[in-house]
Amino acid sequence: MLRAVRGRRAGPQDGATGAWQGRFVGPLLAATVLIVGLTATLLTARQLRSDQRESADRVMDQRTSVARAAVAGEAGRYRNLLQAVAAGLGTNPGLTAADFAAATGPLADAGLLGATSVAFVVPARTGDVPRVEAFWRGRGAAGLRLTPSGSHPEHYFAIFQRALNGNGVAATGLDVAPSSEGSAALVESRRTGRPTVSDTYVLLRDRGIPPDRQQLSFVFAAPVYSSVTPRGQVPEFRGWVALGLRGQDFLGGVLSTASQGTLDGELYAVNGDSRRVLVAGYDAPGGRDLTRQATFPVADRHWTLVTAADSRNLPGAYSSMPAIVLAGGLSITLMLACLVCVLATGRSRARAQVLVATAELRTAEAESRRQAGLLGAIMSSLGDGVGVVDESGAFLLHNPAAKALLGVPDDIDGPQGWQEHYGLYRPDGHTPFPVEEMPLVRALRGEKSDGVEMIIRNDRRPDGILVSVDGRPLDANAAGRHGAVAVFHDITELRRYETDLAVFAGVVAHDLKAPLAVIRGHCETASEDLADAPDSAEVAGARAALGRIAGNADRMAALIDTLLAYTTSRDAPLKLGTVPLDPLVAEVIEQRIEPARPGGAPPPDCYVGPLPEVRADPAMLRHVVDNLIGNALKYVPAGRNARIDVTAQPGPPGWTRIEIADRGIGIPDEDKPNIFESFHRARTAAGYAGTGLGLAICRRIVERHGGTIGVADNPGGGTRFHFTLPLATAGEQPAPADRTALERALAERAAAEESTPPSLAADQAGRGGISSATHASN
Known part of the structure; x- marks a missing residue:
C-alpha cells in the first residue's frame, strides 16, 4: 500500500522535472553557446586588431625606411655630383667660364630637387681683391665685380655660377663671408679636404624676398684641388664648388615621390652648436597615429627625418577585417545560439x-x-606568363600566356625534367640551366628571386626567346602544404633594343673621337712648325698652348673610351670562349710596363703564378685585367718602385679566384664599401688622374660572368683585388710545373740583360723593360 502511494506521488514530480528540463535546457544551452561564441569572437577580433596594428607598424617602418633612404640617397647624390664636378674642375689647370659651364651642364638636367644654383667660389683677402678680380675676368668672367662685405680678414667670392631649376640668372661676385653658416662650411671643407654641408640658414639670395616665402636652406661645399701637380708635391687648393639647397623644396619633392602622399615629414638638422633646428615640413592627408624617427649622416652633419602617418591611409596597413570578423562572429554566435535553442525546443x-x-x-x-x-x-x-606548382613540383596552373612563352602544350611534373622538357638554358644560350637555381625550385625552398634570366629554346621555339622570371613561395594552405608561383616576362626585344643602344654608343664615340684626332693632328703639325722657330716668349707661349690643347684632346678621348667601355660592359652581349690567362696577363703587363717607367726609372717588380684557362669574353676580361694592373702601376707613392703579384687560388667547384696585389697607396676602410660605385674615388687618390669609372666597369664585367669582385688590404701595405671566373673545364687547376708566358719573357729578358754590356744595359733601362725579380704574393 505504501509502495502504491509512493508511486503515484512520483508521477507528478517527474512530469514537473521533465517540464522544467524542456523549458530551461534549450535557453541554457543557447546561453552557453552565446557566451562561448562572444568570448571567441571578441578574442579573435582583438587579435586581428593587434595584427592589424603590427601590420601598420611594419608598413610604417617600411615607408619610413624608404623615405629615409630617399632623403639620404638624394642628399648623397647631391654630394657625389658636387664632388665629381670638383674633381673634374681640378683636372683643368686653366679653368675658364666655358670650362665651368661645360662641367656643370649635367647638373641642370639632373633633376636636383630644391637646388638653387651651383657656383665656383674662391678665397681672397681684402688686399688681394683687385688682383683676383682681374685674374678671373681674364678667365672669362666678363663683368665680374668683387665687392667685399664687412671687415672679415678673408672673403669668399662666387666667380662662376649656374642657376638650377629655373631660379633665374645667378649673380656672380657675391661675397659669402657675411654668411657665417656658409663661410663656416667652406672653411671646414678646405680644412678636411672633403665635402661639407652648412648649418641651416636663409640663403643670401633669398633674403630679399618676403619672409613668408623664405626657406631654411643649406650649402653643400666641395673643395677643388689641382690633380695635375708635380710628383711629390701636395695638390694645390683652388677654391670650392658650392650648391645651394632650399630645405622645403627638397623635402617636399623627395617625400611626395617616396611616400606617394601617405607620410607627413619633418626634417631636422643638428647645427654646429648642437642645436636641433626644424628645416622643413611636408603634410599628407589624414591624421597622425603613427610616428617614426630616423637619423642619418649627410656629409659632415647629421639630419633627422620625423615621419607620421594615418594608418588608414597606408596601403595594406588598415582593413575592416576586425569589424567584419566582430560583426560576423556576433552574427554567427547569435545564429548558433538560436539554432541550439530551436533544436532543443x-x-x-x-x-x-x-x-x-x-x-x-x-x-x-x-x-x-x-x-x-x-x-x-x-x-x-594576363599578358605575362604565370605558373603555379605544389610542394612536389607538380603544376597546378599554367595560364595561356605561360604556355605561349614556353611553347610546350603539355606540362611535366617534377623539377628534374623541366630543363630538358621546356628547353631552359642560361643567357649564353648553350649552358643548361641548373635545376637548383630555377626560380620555382628556389621558391619551393622558401627563397625569393627576381629578374632571373634564361633562354627558352625547344622544337616549337627553335630560335629561342629570353625571359625574366620572378619566383615567390606560397603560404601553407589548409592542409599544411606549400607551393610556389613564377611570373615570366619576355625581354627578348628589350635586350635587342639595349644591343642597338650599345652599337649607337659606339658610333657616337667614334664620331666624337674623329674631331679630337683632327685637333691632335693639327697640334702636332703646328708643334713641328714651331720646332725650328727661334726661341721667344711668343713661341714658348704658343708651344705651351699647343701642349694644353693636345693634352685636353687626349683626356677627352680617354674619357670617351671610358664611357664607351662603361656602356659596353653593361649592354654588349657576352662572347664566351676559352681564354688562357697566362698570355693575356703577360701581354697586359708588357704593354703597361713601358709607360710606367718615366725618366729611366727601374722596371716594376712583377710576379705571376700559374694561371688557369677560364670561360669568359676575351675583350671584356682583358679590360678587367688591364684596369687592375694599370691601377697597381699608377697609384704608387713617389719614390717607391711598383710591385705586382698575380696569382690564382681555388674557388667554388668549377670556379677560380684571381688575385692582383700591389704595394701602392692603398684604399681607406671607409672607402672600400663604395669603391666599385660609379664616379667614386678614394680620398687617397687625390692628385692622380682618373674618372672613377674603372672599378665600376670591372664589377659589371665580373658580375655578368656570374662571378664576384672585392678588395682588401694587402699585408705589408697596398691593396689586394680579387675576382672569380668560371673555369674552362670543370675541376681544371693550373699546372705547377708549367712555365707561364710571362715567366718565359722574364727569363729571356734576364738572360739578355746578363749578356749586355753595362753601357748598353743602362741605355735599355732608360727605355724600360721587365724586371726578372720575382717574389711571393704576400
Whole structure:
C-alpha cells in the first residue's frame, strides 16, 4: 500500500522535472553557446586588431625606411655630383667660364630637387681683391665685380655660377663671408679636404624676398684641388664648388615621390652648436597615429627625418577585417545560439533552420564559383606568363600566356625534367640551366628571386626567346602544404633594343673621337712648325698652348673610351670562349710596363703564378685585367718602385679566384664599401688622374660572368683585388710545373740583360723593360 502511494506521488514530480528540463535546457544551452561564441569572437577580433596594428607598424617602418633612404640617397647624390664636378674642375689647370659651364651642364638636367644654383667660389683677402678680380675676368668672367662685405680678414667670392631649376640668372661676385653658416662650411671643407654641408640658414639670395616665402636652406661645399701637380708635391687648393639647397623644396619633392602622399615629414638638422633646428615640413592627408624617427649622416652633419602617418591611409596597413570578423562572429554566435535553442525546443524549427542554412551554403557556393570564374578570367587575360606548382613540383596552373612563352602544350611534373622538357638554358644560350637555381625550385625552398634570366629554346621555339622570371613561395594552405608561383616576362626585344643602344654608343664615340684626332693632328703639325722657330716668349707661349690643347684632346678621348667601355660592359652581349690567362696577363703587363717607367726609372717588380684557362669574353676580361694592373702601376707613392703579384687560388667547384696585389697607396676602410660605385674615388687618390669609372666597369664585367669582385688590404701595405671566373673545364687547376708566358719573357729578358754590356744595359733601362725579380704574393 505504501509502495502504491509512493508511486503515484512520483508521477507528478517527474512530469514537473521533465517540464522544467524542456523549458530551461534549450535557453541554457543557447546561453552557453552565446557566451562561448562572444568570448571567441571578441578574442579573435582583438587579435586581428593587434595584427592589424603590427601590420601598420611594419608598413610604417617600411615607408619610413624608404623615405629615409630617399632623403639620404638624394642628399648623397647631391654630394657625389658636387664632388665629381670638383674633381673634374681640378683636372683643368686653366679653368675658364666655358670650362665651368661645360662641367656643370649635367647638373641642370639632373633633376636636383630644391637646388638653387651651383657656383665656383674662391678665397681672397681684402688686399688681394683687385688682383683676383682681374685674374678671373681674364678667365672669362666678363663683368665680374668683387665687392667685399664687412671687415672679415678673408672673403669668399662666387666667380662662376649656374642657376638650377629655373631660379633665374645667378649673380656672380657675391661675397659669402657675411654668411657665417656658409663661410663656416667652406672653411671646414678646405680644412678636411672633403665635402661639407652648412648649418641651416636663409640663403643670401633669398633674403630679399618676403619672409613668408623664405626657406631654411643649406650649402653643400666641395673643395677643388689641382690633380695635375708635380710628383711629390701636395695638390694645390683652388677654391670650392658650392650648391645651394632650399630645405622645403627638397623635402617636399623627395617625400611626395617616396611616400606617394601617405607620410607627413619633418626634417631636422643638428647645427654646429648642437642645436636641433626644424628645416622643413611636408603634410599628407589624414591624421597622425603613427610616428617614426630616423637619423642619418649627410656629409659632415647629421639630419633627422620625423615621419607620421594615418594608418588608414597606408596601403595594406588598415582593413575592416576586425569589424567584419566582430560583426560576423556576433552574427554567427547569435545564429548558433538560436539554432541550439530551436533544436532543443522543436524538431520542426530545427528543420526550418536547416533549410535556411542550406540556402545560405548554396549562396556561398555560388559566390565561390563566381570568384573562381573571375580569377580564371583574370589569369587568362594576363599578358605575362604565370605558373603555379605544389610542394612536389607538380603544376597546378599554367595560364595561356605561360604556355605561349614556353611553347610546350603539355606540362611535366617534377623539377628534374623541366630543363630538358621546356628547353631552359642560361643567357649564353648553350649552358643548361641548373635545376637548383630555377626560380620555382628556389621558391619551393622558401627563397625569393627576381629578374632571373634564361633562354627558352625547344622544337616549337627553335630560335629561342629570353625571359625574366620572378619566383615567390606560397603560404601553407589548409592542409599544411606549400607551393610556389613564377611570373615570366619576355625581354627578348628589350635586350635587342639595349644591343642597338650599345652599337649607337659606339658610333657616337667614334664620331666624337674623329674631331679630337683632327685637333691632335693639327697640334702636332703646328708643334713641328714651331720646332725650328727661334726661341721667344711668343713661341714658348704658343708651344705651351699647343701642349694644353693636345693634352685636353687626349683626356677627352680617354674619357670617351671610358664611357664607351662603361656602356659596353653593361649592354654588349657576352662572347664566351676559352681564354688562357697566362698570355693575356703577360701581354697586359708588357704593354703597361713601358709607360710606367718615366725618366729611366727601374722596371716594376712583377710576379705571376700559374694561371688557369677560364670561360669568359676575351675583350671584356682583358679590360678587367688591364684596369687592375694599370691601377697597381699608377697609384704608387713617389719614390717607391711598383710591385705586382698575380696569382690564382681555388674557388667554388668549377670556379677560380684571381688575385692582383700591389704595394701602392692603398684604399681607406671607409672607402672600400663604395669603391666599385660609379664616379667614386678614394680620398687617397687625390692628385692622380682618373674618372672613377674603372672599378665600376670591372664589377659589371665580373658580375655578368656570374662571378664576384672585392678588395682588401694587402699585408705589408697596398691593396689586394680579387675576382672569380668560371673555369674552362670543370675541376681544371693550373699546372705547377708549367712555365707561364710571362715567366718565359722574364727569363729571356734576364738572360739578355746578363749578356749586355753595362753601357748598353743602362741605355735599355732608360727605355724600360721587365724586371726578372720575382717574389711571393704576400
